[in-house]
Amino acid sequence: GENVEQHPSTLSVQEGDSAVIKCTYSDSASNYFPWYKQELGKGPQLIIDIRSNVGEKKDQRIAVTLNKTAKHFSLHITETQPEDSAVYFCAAPRATSYDKVIFGPGTSLSVIP
Amino acid sequence: GAGVSQSPRYKVAKRGQDVALRCDPISGHVSLFWYQQALGQGPEFLTYFQNEAQLDKSGLPSDRFFAERPEGSVSTLKIQRTQQEDSAVYLCASSPGTGESPLHFGNGTRLTVT
Numbered sequence: 001g002e003n004v005e006q007h008p009s010t011l012s013v014q015e016g017d018s019a020v021i022k023c024t025y026s027d028s029a030s031n032y033f034p035w036y037k038q039e040l041g042k043g044p045q046l047i048i049d050i051r052s053n054v055g056e057k058k059d060q061r062i063a064v065t066l067n068k069t070a071k072h073f074s075l076h077i078t079e080t081q082p083e084d085s086a087v088y089f090c091a092a093p094r095a096t097s098y099d100k101v102i103f104g105p106g107t108s109l110s111v112i113p
Numbered sequence: 114g115a116g117v118s119q120s121p122r123y124k125v126a127k128r129g130q131d132v133a134l135r136c137d138p139i140s141g142h143v144s145l146f147w148y149q150q151a152l153g154q155g156p157e158f159l160t161y162f163q164n165e166a167q168l169d170k171s172g173l174p175s176d177r178f179f180a181e182r183p184e185g186s187v188s189t190l191k192i193q194r195t196q197q198e199d200s201a202v203y204l205c206a207s208s209p210g211t212g213e214s215p216l217h218f219g220n221g222t223r224l225t226v227t
Contacts, residue, residue, distance in 0.1 A: 032213030043117070043204050043218030044156065051213070089155050093213055100169060101146075101216065103155035 002027045002094040006104030013080050014112050021107045023090030024072040030092045033066060033073045038087045038106075047088075048075070080111045115139070117219035119205050125225045126195045134190045134222045138207030145188050146216065147180055148204040156204055162188060163211060174199075195226045 003026040013019050023033075031052040036044035050057045050064045050073065057064050061080075066073040077084055090104040118137040126132050138145050144163055148156035149172075158172040164185040173180070177196075182188040192199055202223050206216040 034215060036216075036218075041220065043206070043220045044216075045218065046215045049215060100158050100161060100172075102158070103148075105155050106153075 002030070002092060002102045004090060004092050004102050004104040006090055006107055008107060009105065010108045010110075012110045012112060015080060015082060017080055019075075019077045019080055019084070019109055019111075021075045021088055021090070021109070022072060023074065023092075023104050024070075025092040025102075026071065027092065027094060028068075028071060030094075032093055033064070034091050034101075035064060035075045036089045036091065036103075038089065040086075044089055077109075080109075082111050082113050085109055085111045117205055117207055117217050119203075119219035119222050121222060122220070123223050123225075125227060128195060128197060128226055130195050131191065131193045132195055132224065134192075134203050134205075134224070136188045136190070136205030136207075136219060138186065138188070138205070139209075139217055140186075142207035142209050142217070144208040144211055144214070145182055146206045146208070147188070147190050148206065149174075150202040150204055150221070152201075159190070159203075192224075195224075197226050200224055200226045 005024045034049035037047045038044040061078045063076040087106045091101045094100050120135045147159040150156045160180045161169040162182040177193045179191045202221040204221045206218045208214040
């Protein structure tokens with residue numbers, strides 16, 4: 001079945017620095033790759049997603065890059081701010097069941113003021 | 114409200130009790146998902162509805178877990194004879210389409226079984 005791995009599990013950066021989180025998936029037929037941010041006591045919230053027909057997508061300080069050949073995609077946050085501190089999850093749908101999205105184990109990001 | 118609403122926010126149950134968790138999805142959203150999230154882990158898929166049809170329940174851990182969405186809107190996740198290992202946050206998400214669409218999550222119900 002689909003397996004989604006995420007690295008690192010924890011990440012600490014100084015305010016203003018960049019943060020990069022990497023995600024690998026196993027199902028080569030996957031075509032949709034979202035990233036979710038989860039703050040304490042809340043549900044995950046979509047922050048950016050990418051489809052397999054593009055290699056990169058940006059939204060202000062957030063970008064996602066996709067390498068379908070290597071089956072990995074990355075989240076890039078530039079000019080980090082304390083409010084970026086949260087747990088980030090990557091996800092990928094199972095090709096055999098596109099409605100079943102498999103989440104990675106999460107990365108806890110701490111931005112130090 | 115405009116978002117997905119879940120109730121109760123917290124539930125404490127004695128082992129062996131039955132519980133019912135409610136999800137009000139965003140109006141008009143076709144797809145509804147239930148996920149289980151253990152502390153420090155990512156959400157784990159439980160079940161999926163498209164309108165009132167439960168199309169996938171392969172993630173339900175045992176036959177003690179039951180979910181329904183009788184009118185294609187509100188959904189209820191029921192856990193019978195709760196066990197300590199059922200303690201987790203139960204997340205509901207809805208989506209306007211099927212397939213590869215963004216999920217809109219509620220804030221979850223934290224279930225503690227004592």
